[in-house]
Amino acid sequence: MxxxxxxxxxxxxxxxxxxxxxxxxxxxxxxxxxxxxxxxxxxxxxxxxxxxxxxxxxxxxxxxxxxxxxxxxxxxxxxxxxxxxxQGIEREMALVKIVSTGEKRVESMRLSDVFRARVIDTTHDSFVFELNGSPRKIDAFIDLMKPLGLSEVSRTGVVAIARGTEKM
Amino acid sequence: MVNIQMTGAQMVLQAFEDHKVDTIFGYPGGAVLPIYDELAKERDTNQPIRHYLVRHEQGASHSAEGYARSSGKVGVMLVTSGPGVTNAVTGLTDAMMDSIPIVCISGQVPTHLIGTDAFQECDAVGITRPCTKHNWLVKDINDLSRILHEAFYVASSGRPGPVLVDIPKDIQFQTGTYIGPETVKHKSYRPKLKANIDQIDDALKLIADAEKPIFYTGGGVINSGNAAVQLLREFVRLTGFPITSTLQGLGAYPGDDSQFIGMLGMHGTYEANMAMNECDLMINIGARFDDRITGKIDEFSPNSKKIHIDIDPSSINKIVKVDAPLIGDVAHVLEDSIKLWKSKVYKINKSSLKEWWKTIDKWKEKDSLKYVRDKNIIKPQHAIQRLYELTKDKDVFVTTEVGQHQMWAAQYYKFNKPNRWITSGGLGTMGFGLPAAIGAQVAHPDKLVIDIAGEASILMCIQEMSTAIQHKLPVKIFIINNQYMGMVRQWQELLHDKRYSHSYTDALPDFVKLAEAYGAKGIRAQKPIELDKAINEMIEYDGPVIFDCVVEQNENVFPMIPSGKAHNEMLLGDETEKEEISDEGKVLV
The missing domain is CATH 3.30.70.260 (ACT domain)
Structure with missing residues (x-):
């Protein structure tokens, strides 16, 4: 083992x-x-x-x-x-708050598109993104957001299920 | 008896009746008064429940354990909220460690006061969660009967263990519907009893191929019941293999049989430990590779294949990786094994077995349980040997406290039947023996019940003498009195350069007078020459006895596998050389 x-x-x-x-x-x-x-x-x-x-x-x-x-x-x-x-599938959801203006704000918006994150709340100075995916994808997104005004993160934790016909 | 209306307190007694409980151990208090009231009303019926009033809830828990262990039935106890529950925690943990079926009913403050720090409130299910197999807080009267039935089912099936049902006082007063046990089925808990037959066959092939095999059996055989014990004896005789047992397994196989090579482990015999070390096949039946058994794990039986029969899947590969795991009840697995062995006409390797026995007999010649007798001072080993010789013709139940006397009892008292040996193995609870003896005596009123005790341990639950007197339970307390917490002293001698820090039991009571103060008989023996007569006097006395056996103070338990050492690094009593114990070993317990 x-x-x-x-x-x-x-x-x-x-x-x-x-x-x-x-x-x-x-x-x-x-x-x-x-x-x-x-x-x-x-x-x-x-x-x-x-x-x-x-x-x-x-x-x-x-x-x-x-x-x-x-x-x-x-x-x-x-x-x-x-x-x-x-052979398991893992998914997690995160809510990620970005507080920034100007070029950083635009960049965070652009990157969120790449990750297929959704904007679920916005003000002139902030976004809250909703992001689904593997924990690794969410880690990567959060890393990218750090220099762009990352303010707060809430994650659901992992849910998982086996692939194919197999049942638990 | 289905679907009738009654109060919560009545339901508790009805459930006792439905589960054939005729004996409980308990202590009343505010939060269980409705149940005690029902007990009082019930006293005038034909078959009232026998309630044994203890003097401390720890006593109730150990008495329930002694009752369960000696009878194979579920032990039942009744305690009040708050301190009633916290006092029971030691016994519940003890039962958890040694897999003893206990149902503990506890009172709780009324539901509307839960969480308000009410008088005698404690979070009973929270406190007992890690020390019970399962527990319940009953919040609705209509759940109560189902929960009670589930409690008896969970406690006694699979790997047995203690459960607790916490019943708020208002629920005890409320009226609801009682459902009989026949209609209640636990929704998910179904322990697996039969092992996979192909896996059994694989194990049997290992047995047929073995050249140096050994049976290593534990408390699981006894928990599985009398059928398991008979099947074990049949299988061991069928193969002719040597058999050793853990502390909890003693009595499953006759202690005086020639195939039995003694207990194994930290204070096991030389031949048992050497055989475990050098065997090429180990057949573990209902034991759990406890650290007292294995010694140093990396050097535990390095060249053997291992078969492990256990009802608890989490025991498999927990400490030692095994080659052939068989998950199931010992009786079921052994029955299938014997059938398959005979139908496939498997044969053991006779010539190598003969060689193996020769090797074992050579180890036996070491006579590792020998000790030097003394004319003037009673040696503790001698005291227990004499106790055994003078009682062996009777059907005796022996309980113990914890420490040196416990190990000497395991080494020198031989058990030929299961359920006769009742000791706190996993938790090692000082104070266990007297209340456990009371429980065993309740289950077997006409049998001789002896608590082999130490003078330190006995004081931990000495108040239960009152229980014995009140209920006319003629338990015999045989104190090996060396005026030390002997096992602590032994470790301090070996590991801490003889700095005997706080292990001398000073200011001891006069045990003879103490016995008399309780209304029991006190006997003292100080010289070897007095011993037999005094023991006979104890046996013949019709009532509880405290026997103060004054013994040599500096005697140590040998053989001993020091902490962090392997089976073949045993210390024998006659070796004067000082063994260095590594720092790594010192941190072990």
Whole structure:
């Protein structure tokens, strides 16, 4: 097994009941793992199933260990590694606020086009861009915006799903 | 008994009845008064629930553990809110570590006061989340019966463990619909009981090919039940392989059988640890590669293939990478294994097994459990050996506290049946033994129950003597009194240049008088010559006894694998050379 530390995306299907998120993140922090990003929402309103997506750094082995420990939690139905490298698709949304005028303002507008970001709010001195894509794409956009008046960023965290016919 | 109206407090008792609970351990308080009121009303019925009043909620939790471990049933406890719950946390954690099924019912302040820092309020589900298998806060009376049934199901299925149901006082008073257990099915929790048959076959091929095999069995065999124990015995005899056991697994295989080579691990026998180190096939059944067992991980059994049977998938590859994982219940997996072994007519490698046994017998000659007897001072090992010899014809239940006496009990008391040995292994809880003995005695009123204790540990839950007296539970407390927290002293001797920092138990009570103060019998033995007579007197006394066995103060537990060392680097008692323990080893516990 690979000993290289890299980012892993783990999807966890849980019964949506009180305290379930606390159980999942409590286990992760209690065992000394870190979390880079965390998203959670109900995905089946009838059966009350929520999907939690966790991005955590670690070796393949530590992440597998984390997954099997997550499976020990009673309301956890399934947990799986859906990292990009394991044929997963990852998407994230970001809201990016730029405060600038003149040439910088024009440049930020031009670059947002390249990234297919949408302007969802504007004043004479600011834009709020909405941007969807892989975490890497969003990182790149934010980097480019830094010299152009980047003021504030809000990101949803990663959601992920397996490619093809495979179901979790 | 479906869909009838009753109060929350009545539902709790109805659920007990439906799950065949006739015994609970508890302590009343403001937030559980409605449930206690129902217990009082129920007292006049034909089969009232037997409630054992403890003297501290930690006692309730360990008694429930002792009851569960000795009977194979779920242990049930009832505590109030706030301090009632926080006092129970040690026992819940202990049960979590040692996989003991416990249902803890706790009272909570009324729902409208939750979160207001009300009197005796604490975040019970928050505090107990990491130390229970699952827990629930009941906010709606119509959820209560379902949750109670789920609680019993979760506690006792899969890898067993403690659960907690936190019930606010207003919910206990409210009336709602009680649903019977037959209609409740947990929506997602279904532990896998049977292992994949192809994977079993792969494991059997490893067994047939093995030249130096060993069975390494643990508490999972006992948790799986009597069928698992019988199947294990059948499989071990079928193969003729040597077998060693963890602390929690003792009794699954008879301790006096010739194939049993003793406990393994930090204080295991020389032959068991050497065999683990040099084997070419390790068959782990219901054990978890605990750090007390493996010693230095990098040098743990370096040349062996490993089979691991465990019901908990997260135990697989957690510490040691295995070649053939079999996820399932021990009894189911062993049953399938034996069937397949016979139908495929697999054969073991007889000639190499014979050689392997010769090697093991050579290790046995070291006689690693030998110690030097003394005419004037009782050696602790001798005390336990005599206790064993004088009680072995009876069906005895032994509990322990934690420390040197616990290891000596594991080494010198031999168990031939499962569920007879009840000890705090994972958490290592001092104060466990007396309340656990009370629980075991409740489950087996006519059997001899002995708590092998240390003089330091026993003081941690000594208040439970009152419980034993009140409920006429004739538990025997056999204190190995060396006036030290012996295991702490031993480590200070080996690791900290004999600086015995705060490990001398000064100002000890007179245990004989203490026994008498509680209304029990006190016995003291100070000379080897007095020992047998005093032990017999203890056994024959009809009531609780505190036996103060004054022993040699400086005795250490050997063999010992020092921290950070491998199985083949054991210290034996007769070696006078000083072993250097690395800095890396010193930080380990």
């Amino acid at each position: 690979s000993e290289i530390v890299s980012k892993h995306t783990v999807s966890v299907l849980v019964d949506n009941e009180p305290g379930v998120l606390a159980r999942v993140i409590g286990l992760i922090s209690g065992r000394g793992y870190n979390i880079d990003s965390l998203t959670v929402a109900e995905v089946d309103a009838e059966k009350h199933i929520s999907r939690i997506t966790i991005v955590a750094p670690g070796t393949e082995q530590t992440v597998n260990k984390m997954i099997s420990q997550l499976q020990r939690i009673v309301p956890v139905k399934r947990a799986a590694n859906v990292t990009f490298e394991n």
